[in-house]
Amino acid sequence: xxxxxxxxxxxxxxxxxxxxxxxxxxxxxxxxxxxxxxxxxxxxxxxxxxxxxxxxxxxxxxxxxxxxxxxxxxxxxxxxxxxxxxxxxxxxxxxxxxxxxxxxxxxxxxxxxxxxxxxxxxxxxxxxxxxxxxxxxxxxxxxxxxxxxxxxxxxxxxxxxxxxxxxxxxxxxxxxxxxxxxxxxxxxxxxxxxxxxxxxxxxxxxxxxxxxxxxxxxxxxxxxxxxxxxxxxxxxxxxxxxxxxxxxxxxxxxxxxxxxxxxxxxxxxxxxxxxxxxxxxxxxxxxxxxxxxxxxxxxxxxxxxxxxxxxxxxxxxxxx
Amino acid sequence: xxxxxxxxxxxxxxxxxxxxxxxxxxxxxxxxxxxxxxxxxxxxxxxxxxxxxxxxxxxxxxxxxxxxxxxxxxxxxxxxxxxxxxxxxxxxxxxxxxxxxxxxxxxxxxxxxxxxxxxxxxxxxxxxxxxxxxxxxxxxxxxxxxxxxxxxxxxxxxxx
Amino acid sequence: xxxxxxxxxxxxxxxxxxxxxxxxxxxxxxxxxxxxxxxxxxxxxxxxxxxxxxxxxxxxxxxxxxxxxxxxxxxxxxxxxxxxxxxxxxxxxxxxxxxxxxxxxxxxxxxxxxxxxxxxxxxxxxxxxxxxxxxxxxxxxx
Numbered sequence: 001x002x003x004x005x006x007x008x009x010x011x012x013x014x015x016x017x018x019x020x021x022x023x024x025x026x027x028x029x030x031x032x033x034x035x036x037x038x039x040x041x042x043x044x045x046x047x048x049x050x051x052x053x054x055x056x057x058x059x060x061x062x063x064x065x066x067x068x069x070x071x072x073x074x075x076x077x078x079x080x081x082x083x084x085x086x087x088x089x090x091x092x093x094x095x096x097x098x099x100x101x102x103x104x105x106x107x108x109x110x111x112x113x114x115x116x117x118x119x120x121x122x123x124x125x126x127x128x129x130x131x132x133x134x135x136x137x138x139x140x141x142x143x144x145x146x147x148x149x150x151x152x153x154x155x156x157x158x159x160x161x162x163x164x165x166x167x168x169x170x171x172x173x174x175x176x177x178x179x180x181x182x183x184x185x186x187x188x189x190x191x192x193x194x195x196x197x198x199x200x201x202x203x204x205x206x207x208x209x210x211x212x213x214x215x216x217x218x219x220x221x222x223x224x225x226x227x228x229x230x231x232x233x234x235x236x237x238x239x240x241x242x243x244x245x246x247x248x249x250x251x252x253x254x255x256x257x258x259x260x261x262x263x264x265x266x267x268x269x270x271x272x273x274x275x276x277x278x279x280x281x282x283x284x285x286x287x288x289x290x291x292x293x294x295x296x297x298x299x300x301x302x303x304x305x306x307x308x309x310x311x312x313x314x315x316x317x318x319x320x
Numbered sequence: 321x322x323x324x325x326x327x328x329x330x331x332x333x334x335x336x337x338x339x340x341x342x343x344x345x346x347x348x349x350x351x352x353x354x355x356x357x358x359x360x361x362x363x364x365x366x367x368x369x370x371x372x373x374x375x376x377x378x379x380x381x382x383x384x385x386x387x388x389x390x391x392x393x394x395x396x397x398x399x400x401x402x403x404x405x406x407x408x409x410x411x412x413x414x415x416x417x418x419x420x421x422x423x424x425x426x427x428x429x430x431x432x433x434x435x436x437x438x439x440x441x442x443x444x445x446x447x448x449x450x451x452x453x454x455x456x457x458x459x460x461x462x463x464x465x466x467x468x469x470x471x472x473x474x475x476x477x478x479x480x
Numbered sequence: 481x482x483x484x485x486x487x488x489x490x491x492x493x494x495x496x497x498x499x500x501x502x503x504x505x506x507x508x509x510x511x512x513x514x515x516x517x518x519x520x521x522x523x524x525x526x527x528x529x530x531x532x533x534x535x536x537x538x539x540x541x542x543x544x545x546x547x548x549x550x551x552x553x554x555x556x557x558x559x560x561x562x563x564x565x566x567x568x569x570x571x572x573x574x575x576x577x578x579x580x581x582x583x584x585x586x587x588x589x590x591x592x593x594x595x596x597x598x599x600x601x602x603x604x605x606x607x608x609x610x611x612x613x614x615x616x617x618x619x620x621x622x
Contacts, residue, residue, distance in 0.1 A: 040520070049518040056523055059491040063534070066484020068558045070531060222529035229531040229558040447581065448544045457580040470583030471547045474590065 023097020025090045031275075032241035033057040038276075039244065039283045046287045057241060061234050069230030072133045081128030082228070082235040088120025089239050093246045099172030100259050100271075109170050114250065115159060118205065121239060122148045125214070128236075129224035140223025143294045144214035150301035151204040151211075154197045157309030161185070161194035162254040164316040176258050184257040190316035195255040197309050199278070202247045203285055204297070207240065210289040211297055219291075248278035325396055328367055332359055338401075345394070350401040353411045356387075359400055361417055363389045369398060371420055376428045378460045383409045383432060404434065413439035431458040488534055488560065489614045491523040495533035495557070499550050499584070501540030504600040505567035509537060512603045519607070533557045538592075541569035541576040542584030554590040562593040562613060566606065571595045 018024050036057050044051025071078055095110050095117075122144055129141035163170060165185045166178040175185075185191035204211040215223040225236055252258055252274040259271025292300070325347070333339055338350035351359055363369040369389040376385040387400040402411055413436035414421035425436045426445040433456040436442060444451060456462060498506055512519045513526065527533060530553050542550055554563065565586040568574040573585045586592055593616070596609035 044518070044520060048515040050521040051518075052520055052523055056491065059487045059523055062484055062487035063491045066482065066488065067534070067560070070556070070558050220528075222527070222532060225532070226529040227531055233532065446543075446545075462580070464578070464580055467580060470544050471551070471589075473588040474551075 018098065019090070019094050023101065024094040027097070028090060028093035028242045028245055029238060031245040032238070032243070033061075035244045035248075035276075035279045036241040038279060039286075042280060042283045043287050046284070061238060064229075064234035064237070065231055067230040067233075069232060070227075072131065072227060074131065078128060078131040078227075079232055081124045081131060082232050082239065084124030084127070085121035085239045086124075086235055086242075088117045088124070089242045089246055092117045092250065093242065096172060096246065096249050096253055099176060099253065101261065103173035103176045105173055107171050107173060110172050111159060111163065111170050111175070114172070115156065119148065119152070121205075121243065125224045125236075128228070129226075132224075132227035134227050136220045136222075137224055137226050139220055140214045140226070144224055146294050146298055147204055147211060147214060150298045151201045154301055154305045154309045155201045155205075157306065157313055158194040158197040158201065159254070161190050161309075161312045161316045164313065165191055172253060175254060176260075179257040180260060185255045188316075189320045190312045191255055193308055193312035193315070195251070197305055197312065198251045198255060199281060199285075200301075200305055202251060202278070203282055204301070205247055206243055206282060208282055208286045210285075210292045213291055213294050213297070244279060244282075245275065248275045248282070251278055325367060325391060325394075325398070328362060328398070331362065345396045347396065347398045348401065349398065350403070353402045353404060356400070356402055357412045357414075357416065360387065360389075360414055363398060363400075364417055367391060368393070371414070371418060372397075374414075374421065374424050374428065376432050376434060376458075378406075378432060378458060380460055382406050383434060385411060385428065385434065387414070408435075409433060410435040410437060412437050415439055430456070432456050433459065485560065485617065489617050492534050492610075492614075493525055493527040493532050494535045494537050494564075495527060495530055495553075497536050497538045497550065497553060499538055499540040499546035499570070499586070500543040501567065501569060505539040505570075505598075508600045508603055508606065509539070509566065512606055517603045517607060519610075522610075524610070530556045531558060534561055536561060536563045536590075537566055538563060538570050538586045538590075539566045541573045541579075541582055542586060542589065543581040544583045547583035547589055550586070551589050562617070563590050564594050564596065564609065564613065565592045566596045566609075567601060568597050568599045571597050574599070 020026060034054075034057075037052070037054055040056065041051040069079075092114050095114055098105070099107065099110065126141045126144050129137040129144070132138075162175055162185055165188065166175040169175060169178065179185055186195045207215055213219075213223075215225060220226070225233065228236060249258075252271065256274045258274075260267035263270075332349065332351070332355075335355060336349050336351050338348070340348040342348055349359075360371075364371060369391045372388040372390050374385060374387045376383060383404045383406055385402050385404065387402075389398045389400070390396075391398065404411060409432070411434065413425055415425065415436075416438055422440065423445055425434075425439055426442055428434050429436060429439075429442045430444050430447050430451070433454070443449070447457075452466075452468065455466065496506065496509060511517065519525075536554065536557060538550065540546070554561075563586070565571050569576060570584070570586045573582055576582050577585075583589075587595075594609050594613040596606055598605050601609075
């Protein structure tokens with residue numbers, strides 16, 4: 001009894017440490033800040049500018065902690081909403097990290113958990129925007145709702161392809177192991193199509209141009225985040241930075257073989273390169289496209305992208 | 321005068337009070353205020369001119385309004401002048417022909433006091449809504465010291 | 481000086497408030513963000529919502545309608561927030577000072593931290609002004 005309780009306590013502590021430090025909150029936050037700096041630097045270089053220094057995301061967040069927080073009348077929901085998103089993204093980072101660290105652990109269904117947890121961020125955004133009591137925020141919230149409706153379908157289809165290619169395994173660790181054994185998912189036709197869909201869905205999930213209509217700066221003055229200031233705004237910004245790391249990490253795990261620890265330094269380097277490449281691809285798409293309207297985004301995701309997704313699923317089932 | 325507007329010259333030259341072809345593509349026509357709607361309608365619908373803007377001035381003896389129409393195909397600008405009585409300046413509103421005249425007529429009303437008959441709603445455009453009635457800043461007899469002061473400043477105490 | 485205030489000088493989110501300008505100063509402000517001057521390398525970015533603002537860039541000789549809105553926007557900006565008056569009109573009203581619709585200049589309505597005169601001020605002048613402001617906030621010699 002005492003032995004079992006002790007093991008439970010130790011594993012509980014390990015879980016807590018992993019959640020807070022590595023590969024959970026602290027690691028995702030740090031990686032997210034670096035990638036967000038990279039995003040701004042690449043954007044600046046594409047525009048023939050110089051761009052901000054490396055510590056810029058740190059300055060942005062620390063500055064926000066020193067600003068006063070102005071809240072609408074019923075402040076509880078308004079203040080709690082950003083934390084929902086932060087929790088969701090942190091947990092996804094933790095799950096992807098745990099699958100990378102211990103792929104042999106039988107964690108059935110954590111892909112399903114990831115899919116659900118990733119919807120916590122738009123949920124938090126919408127709730128917070130609705131609690132803002134601002135007409136432009138509700139406009140942003142309605143656009144965010146429609147965008148989520150749009151991209152969830154192709155996203156699930158892409159996940160389905162990853163699952164099928166891994167012999168119908170619903171565990172991230174299993175998907176990784178199958179890819180290490182048989183070759184990365186993207187080496188097959190269905191895998192490539194699914195990777196393409198995943199890249200487009202990542203762009204929408206991250207709220208980057210061309211799908212940033214929910215938080216369109218010049219059009220609806222910040223949309224869903226219009227009323228946020230101070231520490232809650234810092235939480236929102238941090239969550240977005242973390243997602244910039246977590247989404248590419250997830251896509252790399254599902255379609256590019258992730259980070260292979262047992263290949264030593266080479267594996268770690270290749271894994272990091274995959275995440276970096278996906279982040280840079282998102283930035284380049286951001287820099288070369290205009291913002292689209294929400295109805296155009298809906299038609300895009302439910303039209304060509306969903307069709308591509310169905311084709312990919314069929315190909316995957318047939319073995320291509 | 322350029323080809324498309326010869327129709328305009330044929331119909332309105334005799335009725336105009338003054339007709340000046342100042343340059344190759346600048347025509348200044350003075351008409352009676354009662355002829356304004358018909359003239360503007362002909363220019364807009366039949367000649368295909370675009371209404372650019374309207375300008376008004378208080379020349380001490382009267383108030384004149386200049387309507388500027390552009391014939392984009394040939395580059396001709398037709399400027400229609402109407403002279404209004406200084407005490408009760410009133411003229412037909414061009415919003416009956418095209419919506420685009422609405423705001424400029426509001427501006428002419430609030431700054432010079434010209435009444436536009438059949439205008440959908442003459443309310444303030446540039447000046448605040450609590451501007452005193454009957455005070456029109458661009459008139460020659462406007463007296464600035466009769467105005468209420470603007471919104472209060474931050475006063476002696478610091479705001480931070 | 482506090483760590484957050486130091487971070488504020490390295491990451492200024494500016495809100496562009498055009499209080500009835502002729503728009504020349506606004507064009508010059510946007511010039512500062514173009515590749516030739518690139519203010520983003522100092523951490524300065526344009527933001528859309530007043531609640532995200534660290535600096536109010538006020539241009540224009542404030543007219544009666546804009547005066548109420550200027551005061552309202554200043555109240556809505558979370559403190560600490562600096563106010564930068566850009567252009568001769570915002571600094572003193574220059575030739576519009578005796579106009580019937582003049583309700584400014586900006587420092588009559590909100591406290592101003594830095595004045596950047598010019599009609600319009602060149603981007604170099606604006607950058608010099610921002611550098612002086614940052615030095616002032618940090619307590620250094622300009």
